[in-house]
Amino acid sequence: MxxxxxxxxxxxxxxxxxxxxxxxxxxxxxxxxxxxxxxxxxxxxxxxxxxxxxxxxxxxxxxxxxxxxxxxxxxxxxxxxxxxxxxxxxxxxxxxxxxxxxxxxxxxxxxxxxxxxxxxxxxxxxxxxxxxxxVVPAEPATAPPGTERRVVPQSVVSRQLANPFLAPDFSAAPQRTPRPRRLAGWELLGPLLASFERAGGGAPACAALPSPTARFTPAGLELMPHQGQLVAAAAAGHRTFLLADEPGLGKTAQALLAAEAADAYPLLVVVPNVVKRNWAREAARWTPHRPATVVQGDGETVDGFADVVVVNYEVLDRHVGWLGDFGFRGMVVDEAHFIKNKTSQRSQHVLALSDRLRSRTPRPLLMALTGTPLINDIEDFLTIWQFLGWIDESKPLDELMDALEDTGLTPADRGFSAAARQCVIDLGIVRRRKVDVAADIPARRIADLPVELDGAVGRSIRAAERDLARRMRARYETALANRSAVVEGVGSGVDTDLVRRVARSELKDATTGQSGENVFSMLRRIGVAKAGLAADYAAQLARSAGKVVFFARHVDAMDAAEETFARQGVRFTSIRGDQTPAARQANVDAFVGDPDVAVVVCSLTAAGVGLNLQVASNVVLAELSWTDAEQTQAIDRSHRIGQTEPVTAWRIIAAQTIDARIAELIGSKAGLAARALDGSDEEVASSADVQLEALVALLTDELRTAAGHEAASAS
Known part of the structure; x- marks a missing residue:
């Protein structure tokens, strides 16, 4: 034993x-x-x-x-x-x-x-x-704020240690002497909500704004008048805004320049994941002297010295600790209807950050951005009002209470409802529709929305792009070596003629299916990877601005988008190439005539011509066309005679991939096409031109990168 x-x-x-x-x-x-x-x-x-x-x-x-x-x-x-x-x-x-x-x-x-x-x-x-x-112990399914895994990026620690003067000074926190309240015994939140419900759909919901200013607009850029008005209000001292302009009216630029006018830096921006990268890009455009950083994952790449910090709702829980101590002087919440459920963690974190900011900073800039009209489900906006500091859990706070007191009315008085509603609006509700500012904006506008392809799919796509570039580089170097063996005095720079020949050869192989991963297969993979993000954005547009036309090139991208719409409860119909004429017309009629059908998912090739979809003024291009003409044809399904509103086309672009190069090329070729149509001798660009130029750019960048590495190794 x-x-x-x-x-x-x-x-x-x-x-x-x-x-x-x-x-x-x-x-x-x-x-x-x-x-x-x-x-x-x-x-x-x-x-x-x-x-x-x-x-x-x-x-x-x-x-x-x-x-x-x-x-x-x-x-x-x-x-x-x-x-x-x-x-x-x-x-x-x-x-x-x-x-x-x-x-x-x-x-x-x-x-x-x-x-x-x-x-x-x-x-x-x-x-x-x-x-x-x-063996990780299970956590409660509804853990309260403060119990989640928290991180502090190293660069934030470095910022705190680098210079003691950078530490936030909270000594000037506002102190207010309470005054007697005539309305202290009244229940007021219910009557305030009722004042909006009783107003009806035609009642205006926009505060009075001053004349527009361009004082804070960077050189070379121009604000539309309605945008300049909000910036002027911030410059005049207004500090809370519920900016509810319809999509396409430039809320991002207004928020960034309002922060500039209010000197509200550092600025915290909380956004949905799909627009996170776009906010960083817009910050670089409208406030180029204010460095911006995007919080990804645990924040390893965060710049602790940035003036604009962009974080998405999904990772806010792990960063709420250091964000609360960072010393922000302004906070913007984009797509603010995301926080309508006060019991959700994201809402509680946003409210906690707002409370901390208001308790430590005298008159901070607080902005809630949403395209959802105020007259729909007004109770959803209680959390937004609380974020802005207009109310707390049970009553109006000082500024709103002062305004209600000054009316001299009580909820029992006949005129209280209209007066109370105006008090709330005057705190900073700003709502403009496209039709209201049609004279200020182009009849047709294209807005690019870059998205980040994260995770394994994004890494796989970027790896495939590198492999394609290296394959072309190997072909280039072989050709160059063979030529150098018989030609003396060949220069050491990039031979642009040889680059174009290699790119043309690669394009020919891709067209005939003789190469492996090629520009066409990569664009298809990128399109499918973008489809869910594009559909998520289209769903947001549908909820806030009405019907949306959604275009994709590949069937599997359309399938992925439709799965997203179905999962989110968004009713849709589709226009595809394999449909009979009767089925196609039935789907068009459903989109045009049924108010509950919010989105039509269209094939770029099958639905790009011959359809009248002017019932929608927002178009989402989930995959890029190869030519500006094809893109224009798609947009013109909505932008046509009879359309009463300016049309905005949202191009979803995969950042840091060949997708972004193609978007730039299409834009540059558009001007060429316009000159040709105006009688110039220039030849209108074809799809093959864009495909070839994309490969030329990819190979040129690869050669220059390789040359830079060789130079660094030699030194």
Missing amino acids: ARPGQRQRGARRTAQRRVHHRGDVVSVLARTAREVEAAARRGRVTPAVRTTFQAVALLLREERARVLAAAGSDARRAEQLKRLDGIATVLATTAVRDAGLLALLAEDAVVSDAARSRRRELLRDLGIEPAPDE
Whole structure:
């Protein structure tokens, strides 16, 4: 019989064998990933499938890290990594079918308790007992603010240590002497809400604004008059705004320049993920002297010395601590209807930051941006009013209460409702419609909205683009070496003629299907990856501004968009090339005639001509056209005779990819086409021109980058 010491040593040896024998991990991960893929193909992405998907993604990352850190031969490690990359590809292609799965691949995705539990089950099925520190206790499903995982970016710590004068000074926090209240005993929030409900849809909901100013507009840019009015109000001392202009009227520029006029820096901007990058781009455009930084994930790339800090709702929980102590003098909440549910964590975090800002900063700038009309579901705006400091949980706060007192009325008086509504509006409600400022804005406007392709899908697309550039570079260098062998005195710079020949050859191979990953397949992958983000933005537009026309080029991008609309409860119809004329007309009639059908999903090639969709004044271009003419044809489905409102086309562009290059090329070719139509001798650009120029730009950048690396190595 074994002695106790022998039994303990034997148990330890058995546990070690079970913990470190991981030969079957990759096989199990591959099999489980294929099961999830099959479920996604069948359209049966249940909560259990999502849980398993995230558990596999977690284990895949862990196994990859273990392989990279383990001792052994390079060949063995390369073989293991190749197998893991294959599983990653399966996950990425599966996620493209479902935006919910795609979100789980993001590095900052919240890991659910169910996914942690499923991960442990998979490990135990393999005979691998999770280490004690891997067993994470479950957190309450509705953890109150203050209990979540919090981070402080290192650059923020560096900012605090670099210069003590940068530390926020809260000594000037406003102190107010209370005054007697005639209305102190009245319940006022209900009558305030009722004052908006009784006003009806035709009643104006816009505060009086001063004449527009251009004093804070950068050189070379121009504000529209209605934008300049709000900036002038901020310059005159107004500090709270519920800016509810319709989409397309430039709320972002107004907010940034209002902050400039109010000297409200540092400025915190809380936004949905889909517009996060656009805010940084607009800040660089409208306030170029104010550095902006975007908070990604745990904030490793945050610039702690920036004047504008942009953070999305999804990661706000982990950053709310240091954001509250940063010393902001202004705060903007974009798509403010996102915080209408006061019990949600995102709303509580936004309100906590607002309270902290108002308690520490004299007269901070607070702006809530939303295109949703105030006359719809007015109770949803209680949280926004609370963010702006107009009310608290139960009553109006000082500024609004003073205004109500000055009316001399009580809720029992006949004129109280109209007077109370005006008091709220005067605090800073600004609502302009396109039709109201039609003279100020172009009849047709194209607005670019850059989005970031995060997670495994984004990394895969960027890797494919690098591979394409390197393949063309290898072809270029081979041709250059062969030519240099027979020609003396060849220069060391980039041979632009050879670059174009290589690009033309690559384009020919791509057209005939002789190359692997090419410009066409990459644009298709990018389109599918963008589709969920584009659909999410289109859904926001539909809720705030009415019907939306949504264009995509590829069928799988249209499928992904329609899945997003269905999941969000947005009613839609579609126009595709495989429809019969009768079905096509029925879908057009549904979009035009049914007020509940908010979106029509259109094929760029099948619906770009011959349709009248002027019932909508917002168009979303989820995938780019190859020519400006094709893009214009699509926009003109809404921008046509009979349209009573200016039309805005929103181009969704994948930042830091070839998608952005093509967007620039289409814009440059548009001017060329216009000159040609005006009688110039210039030749109108074709789609092949844009495709060729995109490859030329890609190869040129690759050659210059390689030359820079060689120069750095030589030095």
